[in-house]
Amino acid sequence: MLARSRLFAPLFVALTGSAWIALWIWDAGPYARFLHHASWTELPLVGPICREVPGASLTIAALLHSVAWLLMIAAMMLPTAFPLFDTFRRMTVAHSNRRTLMALLIVGYATMWALFGVLAHGFDAALHLVADQSASLLANGWLIGAAIVALAGLYQFSSLKHRCLDKCRSPLMFITEHWRGRSARRESFALGISHGAFCIGCCWALMLLMFAVGTGSVGWMLALGAIMSAEKNFSWGRSIGKPLGIALLVWSAWIVLQHARIA
Template identity: 50%
Template sequence: MNPTAGPAPPILSRHHRVFLPVLAALIALAWMALWAWARSPYGRYLEHADWTASGPAAFLCRIVPAGDVVVPMVLYAASWILMTTAMMLPTTLPLFSTFDRLTAERPDHGRLLLLLGLGYMAVWGAFGLLAHALHSAVLSLLASVPTLAWHGWLIGAATIALAGAFQFSKLKYRCLEKCRTPLSFVIEHWRGHAQARQAFALGAHHGLFCVGCCWALMLLMFAVGTGSLGWMLVLAAVMAIEKNVSWGRRLSTPLGVALLSWAAVLVATHA
């Protein structure tokens, strides 16, 4: 340590002492909650199956108005928010870090960070509802067409192939570049007036690009099991590397090849 060096700037000191530990604790709590939920008697709710068949969810479905729709949606929203917090917050750490330093001197600094996070999570929540609707539609189709039910592997193979093909799309790289340059993104979209509205809009706007580059990989959870913590960790690591590591952009092509090969193997073994 250089004895002639002065003390660290207050903003950087607070950033390292407060912000980073708090965000790391939030991510750790989300993973711990998912682990505890998966190991509990209600772990099947993470798989989005049999929510209305038995247990507390079935009881709530009977006593809550429109419970067959409302209760599964609430349970799904809770599991999706936990998944998104655990998997996506590590990938967006540079955005929150940049915004934290930019707004550190403002008296409403904490509220602005919270609104940034809410805007980001709102977009992923909307995507989660769309994914839930698609998943429910696929399950209804399987239930009504016995031939498809006997060949359910086709849906998994198609999902994996879609994720692999998307790795080569221009949309993937355009959105990924926005996610990899958080400072430019914040400077481009943050004006400093109407702070609360702009903080939420900034988080939502960044969330759109985040969904744009990661939606196909997130859909893989429906193919490999939405309650699988192992796959969550693998996909979270892949997305974090793609966004935050200098060579992460080069990971997309081999990942696409691997996913397409996996889909081909599934087709070959079942055809």
């Protein structure tokens, strides 16, 4: 039992590391555009299918974006939730189906982030559609980027973010509030859903920065993942929220000034 307990953290690190390696290989390879906004009809092998089969372009785009998004979540967000998973593992160590309960917890957590990914990609696609139909917006697309950066900066000061952070920083209290073990499987999945919702409440604005600076950039994912992990899991993480918010607002203002000077 003790040996299995000691294996949990290394296996979790291996899972996260594998996701990062997969993203790095994908981003460095010939199909890096799958991680970004791509015209599917221009891609080798996929293009002919998209042109010939009705609806194939949307189906393939949705499938590949989903795979890329889940890899990003495994790489960026699972480490931020490690304290909850490890606490839950220790609390359920006596259960004969503890592996199933842990799997349901992780699946519930990933489900919430997958739903957020659908909404975020839908919002992003709608913005691109509106921009493509508006010559002025297309010429001034930087305004959207500046607005997203400013939104992320302002959200750093919001009470909602800090309430969600408080939930994420207290894994033992969170589990005791949401898990009784009476219907262990259902409650484990619901616990993952609940924690995923609060995690999104902490991090959604920072995650939207990926759409402003380039979805699929491994460098940006590393930076954002490190910031979110620090905010949630380190004692000094409380001290970086406001400076980060100020930095993002300054960045947004700099974007506006740069383009105003060019105009």
